[in-house]
């Protein structure tokens with residue numbers, strides 16, 4: 744008989760870091776579990792390797808930045824995370840939930856805001872069609888300053 748993947752009893756519920764790793768085919772090592780937990784817990788969906796490292800450090804973990812980076816690469820290859828290369832510099836990672844969205848990136852603090860706009864999506868498809876272009880995917884990133892006063896040159900000086 745074929746054994747079910749999940750054992751009955753005290754197994755973790757589906758969607759736990761352990762299950763997520765099993766599903767992706769990665770062995771559940773401590774660094775992998777810790778890194779995945781950071782993404783599942785955080786309010787910020789988009790994290791750079793340094794951000795993940797700092798969260799772990801604050802929790803007293805001794806997982807090094809190089810390990811964090813390696814785990815992020817493994818997760819990206821396994822499809823657990825997607826990686827965004829924004830022109831502001833650092834690569835940020837987010838949980839791959841399979842829903843298309845685009846991004847606004849603050850050039851001052853690095854904050855990333857997600858958005859989805861049906862009209863923009865539709866317009867892009869139309870443009871591709873007009874150019875006889877077979878569209879497979881797109882990534883739209885808008886760069887500017889977020890609503891945080893600290894990112895608007897607030898403080899000293901001021902606009903006349």
Ligand SMILES: [Zn+2]
Pocket residue numbers: 849850851852853854888889890891894
């Ligand atoms: Zn900002």
Ligand SMILES: [Zn+2]
Pocket residue numbers: 788789837844845846857
């Ligand atoms: Zn995103």
